[in-house]
Amino acid sequence: MAADPLFGWDLTFKTVEKDIKRKSDVLIAFIHWNLTKRGLRTIGIGDERTLSGDEDKSEVLPTGWNDKDNYTLRYVLEGKLYILHGLNTDGTLIVNLMRSEDLAVSNLALKIDDTVKETSGSxxxxLPGYKDLMYNVKRDLIDTITDRPTTTAETQTSTRNEPNRRLPDDPLRVPSRPHPSGPHPDTRDLWEPPTAPLPNIGRSDLDPFAPGGGGMLFNPFGPRRDLENPGLGVPGGLPRGAVPPGARFDPFGPPLGPPPAPGRRPPPDADHLPPPGGFNDHMFM
Incomplete structure (x- = not known):
C-alpha cells in the first residue's frame, strides 16, 4: 500500500491553526510541512547565519513565526543551516531558501489569492491545487538546493594539490615556461630570442636588457647584408630573395663589383651627378 502523500499535514496545521491570520500564513505552513518531510528541522526565527551546535531542533513552527508581514525562519539539515525568507509584495509571496554555508539560493513565487482560497478547513x-503546489515546492524550492553539492574549503584544497590534474584547453592561455631543472624538447620558451636563421630584428626596441642589435629598421649596410649576393644596383645590395627568379627588374643604380677591401670606402653612386649632355641646360626656363 502506497504511503499517503498528505501524511502529517493535518497534525502540522492543527499546531498552527490558531495562529493563522492571513492567507500567506497558510502557504508558509504548507511549505514548512514539506521542509520537515525532507528532513529539515526548525531552530527558530531570524536571519542569524551562525550555528552554535546546541540549538533545539523541532518539527513545529516556532513562536512568533508570523508576527510580521514577512517571514524569516531558520532550519538545519545534516549540520548545515538554511534560512527561509517569505516576502509579501503586490499579492505575491516570494519565497527563497538560502543555504548559509555557500549562500546558494532557491526561489519560488506564488500568487496568494489564486493559490489559497480559505484559511481554514480541509x-x-x-489549497485546491495542493498537488501541483506540493510538486513545485519540492522541485523548485527544496530539491534544487538540498541536492546541489557544496563547495567547501576541503574540496578546493584537494583540487589545488592534485599534481597531475589536467587543465582544460584554453586557446588564450600562454604556455608555461620550461622548468629550470632541465630542457623540455616539446616546450619552447617563448621568452627566449629566436634561434637562427631568424634575425633578431627589433628586440632592442622592446627589451632594454637585450644584447646589442638593430632596432625595427634594418640597416642594409650593416653586418647582416649578404656579401656573396651584392644585389642589383643598390649600394650595400638587396637581401637575397628580394627579386623573385625570372621577374623583370630594372636596376635603379649601377651594379656593384666586389666588396671594397677593409679600410677603403665604397665607390660613390654615379646617380648623384647627371651624365654629360644628358639634359637640356634650358630645361627650367
Missing part, C-alpha cells in the same frame, strides 16, 4: 478547501 487542505482541498484551503
Amino acid at each position: 487542505i482541498a478547501q484551503m
